[in-house]
Amino acid sequence: MKKLIYSVGLIFVVGSMASCNEDPVYYELKDNPDQMHIKASAENVVFNKGLADQDAITFTWDAATSPVSAGDPVSYSIRFYDTNMKGEHMSELIELGNVTQKSFTHDELNTIISKWVLPGEPLSVTAQLLCYVDNATQYVKPIPSTVTFTATCYEKYPTYLYMHITNTADGTAKVERLEQRQLGTGIYEGSFNLRPCTYYFTTSLEDYPAYGQAEGEQMEYVTEGNVKQFAFEQTGQRTVIVDTNNGFNDCRVLDIVQLPTPGLIWICGNGCSIGWNTNTVAGRLEMVGTAREPYYYAWTGDFVEGGEIKFGLGNGWGDQFFFAPEANADPVTNHRLDMYRFQDNGGDLKWVPSVSGRYTFTLCLLATDMWTKFEPAN
Numbered sequence: 477m478k479k480l481i482y483s484v485g486l487i488f489v490v491g492s493m494a495s496c497n498e499d500p501v502y503y504e505l506k507d508n509p510d511q512m513h514i515k516a517s518a519e520n521v522v523f524n525k526g527l528a529d530q531d532a533i534t535f536t537w538d539a540a541t542s543p544v545s546a547g548d549p550v551s552y553s554i555r556f557y558d559t560n561m562k563g564e565h566m567s568e569l570i571e572l573g574n575v576t577q578k579s580f581t582h583d584e585l586n587t588i589i590s591k592w593v594l595p596g597e598p599l600s601v602t603a604q605l606l607c608y609v610d611n612a613t614q615y616v617k618p619i620p621s622t623v624t625f626t627a628t629c630y631e632k633y634p635t636y637l638y639m640h641i642t643n644t645a646d647g648t649a650k651v652e653r654l655e656q657r658q659l660g661t662g663i664y665e666g667s668f669n670l671r672p673c674t675y676y677f678t679t680s681l682e683d684y685p686a687y688g689q690a691e692g693e694q695m696e697y698v699t700e701g702n703v704k705q706f707a708f709e710q711t712g713q714r715t716v717i718v719d720t721n722n723g724f725n726d727c728r729v730l731d732i733v734q735l736p737t738p739g740l741i742w743i744c745g746n747g748c749s750i751g752w753n754t755n756t757v758a759g760r761l762e763m764v765g766t767a768r769e770p771y772y773y774a775w776t777g778d779f780v781e782g783g784e785i786k787f788g789l790g791n792g793w794g795d796q797f798f799f800a801p802e803a804n805a806d807p808v809t810n811h812r813l814d815m816y817r818f819q820d821n822g823g824d825l826k827w828v829p830s831v832s833g834r835y836t837f838t839l840c841l842l843a844t845d846m847w848t849k850f851e852p853a854n
Contacts, residue, residue, distance in 0.1 A: 505617040512537035512552075512621040514605045520598075521585070522628040525685065526699050528583035528722060533625065536577040540607040540619060549610045554578060556585070558592045559600035559624055565592040569606070583722055586629050595631040600624060633662040634679040637687075637718055642705075644672040651681070654718060656767070662720040663767035667734065670714050674705040677718060677727070687718070693726040719768055732771045733815070733841040736789050736796055739763060743775045743837065747783025747829055754792050761787070761839070774838040776853045784826035787839070789816055798839065799825040806830045807850035813839060814846070 517534040524532075535554065542548030552572040558565035567588045572578055593599040602624045609616035637654040654664035654677075677687040677695075688703035690696040695718070696704065708714075708729055715732040719725065735741065741761040744750050750759035758777075765772035779785075785807070787798040799822065801812040807827045829835075829850070838849040 505615070507617060508543045508619045510619065510621045511540040512605055512607060512619070514603065514621040514623045516603065516623045516625045518625065520626045520628075523582045523586040523589075523630050525582070525586075525630045525632070526697050528586075528697070529581055531579040532582040532585055534577060534579040535603055535605070535623070537605055537621060539576050540609075542609045542611060542616065544609065544611045544614050544616060548616075550574065551608050551610070553606045553608070555604050555606075556588055557602050557604065559602045561592070562602070583632075585627065586632060589627050590629040590632055593629060595629055598626050598628045601627045631679070633660055633720065635659070637664040637677045637679060637720075638681060639666065639668075639675055639677055639716060641668075641670075641673050641675045644674065652716075654716060657770065658767060661767050664718045664720070665715060665767070665770065667713060667715045667732070669712070670708055670729075671711050672707075672709050674707050676703050676705045687720070687727070689727075693728055695720075695725050695727055697725075715770075717768060717770075724768070730771070731843040733843050733846070735841075736816075740789060741773050741798070741839070742788050743777075743785060744788060745783060745785040745826060747780050747785040747827065748775075749778040749780075754788055755790070764838070771841040772838060773841065774836050776836040777834065779829045779832060779835050779837075781829060781832040784828055785837075786824075786826050787816075793819075799823070800827040801825070804828040807837060807848060811848045811850075812846075813848050815843075 514535055514537040517536075521533050540550050542550060551574050553569045554572060555569045556567045589599065589601055602622050605621045607619040607621070609619070633656070635656070639652045639654060640649070641652060642649045652666055652668050654666040656662070656664055676689070679685050684699050686698045686703045687695045688698055689706045690704075706727060712731070713734055715730045716727065717730060718727045742755050742759040743761065744752055744754060744756075744759060746752060750756055753759065759775065761773040761775045763770060763772065764774045786800065789796045789798070796816045796818055798813065798816045799819075801810060801814050803823075803825050805812075805825070805827050806829065808830050834853045836849075836851055836853045840847045840849075
């Protein structure tokens with residue numbers, strides 16, 4: 477009897493081992509046929525920066541229905557990929573809702589596709605439409621439909637912009653170069669000594685493409701013909717900031733405080749954790765504004781109630797400082813900021829916070845609107 481039980485058990489184990497060696501069987505979702513048959517309004521598209529906000533291509537498709545129940549709601553999304561390098565070059569999904577056509581502007585598609593190819597080089601691009609079915613009890617695999625077209629992109633953000641300046645008094649001309657603080661932002665900056673003048677911008681040292689004045693600070697992108705120039709009527713050092721992004725597309729000439737050493741501001745004093753130490757790495761303020769607002773600097777750290785604070789701009793005590801507007805000014809309530817100076821030109825005035833704790837001390841260095849802010853750190 478024991479031998480019989482042993483034999484049956486052995487057969488069971490061997491049978492189990494054999495079944496474990498078999499390849500697992502996975503459930504596969506059913507592929508449903510393409511009902512949408514997406515179409516593109518053009519087979520070849522050359523994107524044009526001068527027509528950035530205008531439609532470049534339109535996709536249309538037939539309405540799809542659920543393969544489970546005709547009453548199921550459906551929705552669509554679309555994405556784009558490099559036809560020959562799908563695994564490496566693919567956009568995010570763009571939700572479309574329940575529509576049967578979608579247009580994209582020159583700027584929208586150029587922004588997506590220009591990441592995969594150099595300007596001026598044609599690229600085969602596939603538009604993939606996906607239909608999503610919402611069934612209460614059964615998951616339906618997204619239904620795809622694709623169409624291929626050829627796209628040629630333009631350079632959206634050249635490395636530099638060139639400011640062509642003509643002085644009003646004598647007609648002399650010069651060209652200044654503006655740079656991006658961070659490549660790929662499309663926001664350009666340069667600081668120059670200006671006199672009354674007219675000016676416009678180009679993306680190279682050639683005459684076109686150019687940015688001229690549309691109205692006020694707004695710019696117009698010009699590829700040929702007349703370029704309307706901006707006018708500046710003051711004299712002095714100014715910072716020119718040009719934002720070529722569609723949401724702004726403007727040029728601003730700002731009077732920003734020019735620091736003795738660009739970007740160098742440090743905090744010191746027994747009213748903060750830095751103590752009376754000059755130009756420490758831990759005490760340096762950071763430029764916290766966007767590329768459009770490079771005049772905000774701030775330091776976040778521990779402050780001490782009743783202690784003293786000032787901001788240095790050089791290497792030691794003999795250099796210039798931002799001093800408090802008056803002796804013992806409380807940064808919590810007194811937000812005035814005066815131009816930096818040497819100590820002998822007004823006294824060694826310091827801020828004295830009325831609170832202790834972790835705070836952020838911000839300086840606004842827009843010369844026409846200088847101020848401070850002191851608020852609890854997040």
